[in-house]
Amino acid sequence: MAAGFNKVILMGNLTRDPELRYTPQGTAVADLGLAVNTVRGGRGTEKKEDTLFIDVTVWDKTAEICSEYLTKGRQVLIEGRMVQDEWEDRDSGQKRRKIKVVAQNVQFVGGSGSSSSGSQRTTAPSSRPSPKEEPPLDDFSGGDDIPF
Numbered sequence: 001m002a003a004g005f006n007k008v009i010l011m012g013n014l015t016r017d018p019e020l021r022y023t024p025q026g027t028a029v030a031d032l033g034l035a036v037n038t039v040r041g042g043r044g045t046e047k048k049e050d051t052l053f054i055d056v057t058v059w060d061k062t063a064e065i066c067s068e069y070l071t072k073g074r075q076v077l078i079e080g081r082m083v084q085d086e087w088e089d090r091d092s093g094q095k096r097r098k099i100k101v102v103a104q105n106v107q108f109v110g111g112s113g114s115s116s117s118g119s120q121r122t123t124a125p126s127s128r129p130s131p132k133e134e135p136p137l138d139d140f141s142g143g144d145d146i147p148f
Contacts, residue, residue, distance in 0.1 A: 010036055014071070018066045028067075032055070032057075059102070067104035078105070
């Protein structure tokens with residue numbers, strides 16, 4: 001039997017500013033809230049918009065970059081994989097589960113406001129390299145020149 005395939009690609013708007021924290025080992029982790037809108041309906045029917053709210057976790061240097069450059073309302077494209085968190089409810093003792101996305105790539109879509117345009121991309125490394133081996137990330141120093 002073939003192994004499963006777990007890949008998601010989502011584009012939406014951030015519902016809050018990224019929340020950056022660090023593990024005891026010093027690894028950066030950012031939590032994002034993403035709202036993805038879908039319009040349903042065809043000819044002769046009333047169109048209806050549905051919104052799906054998704055929690056996204058971003059790791060390492062990408063988490064730091066997201067925390068620095070992203071704000072509530074910003075449009076992003078997320079590539080990643082789904083994971084399931086499982087915990088026991090403190091009040092009822094029942095097991096709870098929630099599916100979220102762990103981002104492997106984050107692409108900033110559009111500008112940070114009405115004054116700039118274009119997109120910027122940052123890629124989360126698949127494994128944490130030592131600081132000497134870290135691949136260079138895109139230059140996020142600003143401006144309208146996009147290096148790709």
